[in-house]
Amino acid sequence: MSKQELEVLGQEAADACCAGLASAPLDDDRATELAKLFKALGDPVRLRLLSMIASRDGGEVCVCELTPAFELSQPTISHHLKLLRQAGLIDCERRGTWVYYWVLPDTLDRLAQFLRTPQSAGAPA
């Protein structure tokens, strides 16, 4: 019943703000778009990179701090950062010698909204 009413609102309205995965079956296009984002998060190195950037007080981290935190080659870290950037999860800027990365919270929040189930959506915490 309330479900029916929601669907009457139309797909656009739901997409625009807060359509969760439980509000209606995903169409193929939207599923493909969201899958790219989740795929970007589906690697432990990228999750750690994202977390290292997001948990930084100043909001920015120099690549020169990220690379030595892993037992991986520098090009590998650079590659993962590129994927995160292409997914719209982070962005970067070169300032002189060093390159700084920061998180784009909107993309993360959009994914968080998408994952929230109806039962949890009511609880503010």
Place this chain on the structure above:
Amino acid sequence: MSKQELEVLGQEAADACCAGLASAPLDDDRATELAKLFKALGDPVRLRLLSMIASRDGGEVCVCELTPAFELSQPTISHHLKLLRQAGLIDCERRGTWVYYWVLPDTLDRLAQFLRTPQSAGAPA
């Protein structure tokens, strides 16, 4: 400073309830565990399957309804359902001839919590 205090609380406390990716840099084990979950969501077919199951009023869907919704072979759908189940996102039960799937909301909510950035964590909506 407040950052320091948070870390003094210990990783367990943060893990237990609501540690977001921005609360502290992820350790390797936790990153690996979370990456598996996100990887399970990183495919359009699996996202659509999950959405089809989650958006069902009764909470349960018969495989016989899921399979024909895709232009993919039956084993392929079965394979994706298995991955979702191994990730702890859904579960299933055989009842007579048919098999029914339903969503496990706890895993989804845990991921949603993880993705919420500090700035959005305050807003209840």
Place this chain on the structure above:
DNA sequence: AGGTTGCATAGAAGAACGTCAATGCAAGCC
């Protein structure tokens, strides 16, 4: 200008993934 350092890009190799046809197995039906 020449050398050094920080990071990105290119290309290659091995592992992991998505898909299918073929098969297996359980449950219902004759």
Place this chain on the structure above:
DNA sequence: GGCTTGCATTGACGTTCTTCTATGCAACCT
């Protein structure tokens, strides 16, 4: 029992991903 139907499993194949070494480019430092 034998046949049919619903779904899972197996094994194979092409694609994508992760990682590396080698290289390129920009910025700094004499």
